């Protein structure tokens with residue numbers, strides 16, 4: 001499949017009719033997003049085959065972050081790179097799995113960033129995983145590509161989304177004017193629009209965090225979670241439910257689908273690291289989606305979308321979802 005293929009017609013039609021502040025989506029951006037959607041459709045098919053085509057297990061290699069790569073991390077990365085090669089407006093791309101950015105056209109209007117396969121620890125146990133992507137507008141389209149071109153705040157994103165490979169394959173997408181969702185028709189291989197104007201309720205009774213790290217958290221996060229756990233008899237006066245899928249993409253999909261908050265905060269295990277999740281490949285695209293759905297996203301001290309990255313693989317503390325809860329967490333951080 002290429003960006004100019006006649007595949008994914010429903011998705012193509014959505015892009016052709018979408019407007020942001022009354023302005024149509026530039027053809028170059030439409031082409032790029034279509035190429036990403038086509039690739040994720042292929043990837044969804046591969047993911048579903050799993051062990052049948054030898055996709056499970058470790059690749060026996062490590063990535064730039066020092067993490068063990070699964071076979072599917074590598075396959076997803078390669079598929080995405082191949083899938084966008086024909087995009088004339090794409091200057092270059094950066095991936096969680098690669099140390100340096102890869103020039104595509106070298107010059108052009110857009111930069112693509114992705115976490116090709118999120119939730120790697122869930123691949124072999126058949127739990128939802130996904131792909132997360134972000135598109136930045138390149139500041140000087142004519143200048144040859146440099147790593148510094150990518151170091152823009154999340155506010156420079158012109159599109160972001162994810163595809164979650166679960167019981168259904170679903171894409172959430174924002175172009176900066178709300179969030180829409182598509183479900184993959186696995187018979188035709190095409191994404192079909194299923195939801196307009198996705199909204200995250202401002203209040204919630206559900207939180208997601210890896211509780212095994214509790215003893216390592218900073219005081220504001222501990223206070224927040226302690227109060228949730230105290231339920232009706234505590235400060236919050238309501239009982240909370242907890243979920244943790246350990247694939248950010250699936251946890252955030254739940255937040256976009258029925259509200260709640262997701263946290264992967266800084267902790268003392270590696271105190272020099274601001275967090276586990278990656279700003280450019282995970283936090284920024286998810287923050288763009290969450291803000292566009294009426295939620296909020298912070299590292300505790302500032303909105304993630306306002307952070308100016310200093311390096312491509314920068315890590316960040318992440319708390320996102322229902323607005324009232326994020327405001328409470330921000331308040332607790334400012335009081336600490």
Ligand SMILES: O=P(O)(O)OC[C@H]1O[C@](O)(COP(=O)(O)O)[C@@H](O)[C@@H]1O
Pocket residue numbers: 096115117118119120121210246247248249264
């Ligand atoms: O195993 P933990 O520490 O709970 O971490 C789970 C987190 O790690 C991640 O899987 C990291 O993503 P990758 O699989 O892309 O490395 C997040 O999706 C998820 O929120």
Ligand SMILES: [Mg+2]
Pocket residue numbers: 115117118119248282
């Ligand atoms: Mg990830």
Ligand SMILES: [Mg+2]
Pocket residue numbers: 073096115116117118119120
């Ligand atoms: Mg990954």
